[in-house]
Amino acid sequence: MKVLVFGQTGQLATELAQFDGVTCLGRRDADLTNPRACEAVIAQADMDVVINAAAYTAVDRSEEDRDTAMIVNAMAPTAMAAAAATRGIPLVHISTDYVFDGSGTTPWKPDDATGPLGVYGSSKLGGEKGITATGGTHAILRTAWVFSAHGTNFVKTMLRLGAERDALNIVADQIGGPTPARDIAAACMRIARALTEDPTKSGTYHFSGAPDVSWANFAREIFAQSGLSVDVTDIPTTAYSTSAKRPANSRLDCRMTTATFGIARPDWRRGLAQVVADLNT
Ligand SMILES: NC(=O)C1=CN([C@@H]2O[C@H](COP(=O)(O)OP(=O)(O)OC[C@H]3O[C@@H](n4cnc5c(N)ncnc54)[C@H](OP(=O)(O)O)[C@@H]3O)[C@@H](O)[C@H]2O)C=CC1
Numbered sequence: 001m002k003v004l005v006f007g008q009t010g011q012l013a014t015e016l017a018q019f020d021g022v023t024c025l026g027r028r029d030a031d032l033t034n035p036r037a038c039e040a041v042i043a044q045a046d047m048d049v050v051i052n053a054a055a056y057t058a059v060d061r062s063e064e065d066r067d068t069a070m071i072v073n074a075m076a077p078t079a080m081a082a083a084a085a086t087r088g089i090p091l092v093h094i095s096t097d098y099v100f101d102g103s104g105t106t107p108w109k110p111d112d113a114t115g116p117l118g119v120y121g122s123s124k125l126g127g128e129k130g131i132t133a134t135g136g137t138h139a140i141l142r143t144a145w146v147f148s149a150h151g152t153n154f155v156k157t158m159l160r161l162g163a164e165r166d167a168l169n170i171v172a173d174q175i176g177g178p179t180p181a182r183d184i185a186a187a188c189m190r191i192a193r194a195l196t197e198d199p200t201k202s203g204t205y206h207f208s209g210a211p212d213v214s215w216a217n218f219a220r221e222i223f224a225q226s227g228l229s230v231d232v233t234d235i236p237t238t239a240y241s242t243s244a245k246r247p248a249n250s251r252l253d254c255r256m257t258t259a260t261f262g263i264a265r266p267d268w269r270r271g272l273a274q275v276v277a278d279l280n281t
Pocket residue numbers: 007008009010011012013026027030031032033052053054055056057072094095096097124142143144145146147151152
């Protein structure tokens with residue numbers, strides 16, 4: 001299976017690059033601020049499936065950079081979907097828990113009503129809608145709280161801050177499932193294969209690590225596993241000011257993904273152990 005991946009330096013793209021048959025495109029090969037260029041690359045490439053692992057992921061910065069976020073997260077993926085549909089090949093696209101408004105405590109199902117709280121979530125929802133409307137074979141995989149040894153993520157932020165400080169205040173009223181990028185990459189490859197064999201599996205799916213936790217308890221496990229002694233204090237979201245609002249309830253109901261593709265929620269604590277080990281070598 002020949003797989004064309006948009007993204008090269010990011011957390012997910014770096015993990016996808018480990019698989020046979022994968023060609024990763026960096027910004028120089030395809031800039032998502034130019035959706036027509038993304039279309040052209042798909043039109044010209046001889047590939048069996050496309051995975052979009054590139055996105056504008058700076059949640060707070062997107063509040064002041066709405067146009068770029070919209071082009072990269074909504075228009076470019078929509079253009080990719082159109083080009084993939086024309087070629088008759090599937091598109092696997094990654095989306096986010098931030099398309100939801102975070103109300104309630106029940107895990108979100110794929111067809112639950114969306115209601116993004118900020119520009120990043122709105123732009124990602126725009127991409128979902130554009131891809132779905134295009135009508136080609138596709139999977140939109142919503143994930144959450146991605147971490148890996150590469151790129152920027154909460155684990156690396158905690159390790160950096162934890163090395164400098166002996167106490168941190170961390171929000172405890174936002175709950176979600178941290179997800180190792182390596183497990184998302186494996187899920188994408190499996191879904192890509194399944195779609196080439198059965199296009200009727202097209203749709204929107206959820207995939208996050210288990211068990212669900214607060215950011216504060218995620219931080220505690222990061223410090224426990226890395227041997228750093230940092231005192232974590234639970235704080236409410238109202239005590240931590242950010243330009244973008246984040247959902248309180250980021251829990252994702254992943255059962256449809258398991259039923260359709262045989263992919264179970266990974267235990268993020270094992271993925272964390274791997275990442276901590278990778279960062280120490
Ligand atoms: N990070 C997270 O916590 C979560 C991420 N997701 C989704 O998962 C997917 C993968 O995210 P993740 O791997 O963490 O992202 P990263 O932030 O680690 O990487 C983003 C990638 O997108 C590329 N990119 C950004 N803008 C452009 C552009 N204009 N043209 C070409 N490439 C561009 C970056 O390239 P460059 O280095 O050149 O900037 C980088 O390779 C995304 O769709 C994201 O929305 C979903 C839930 C949580």
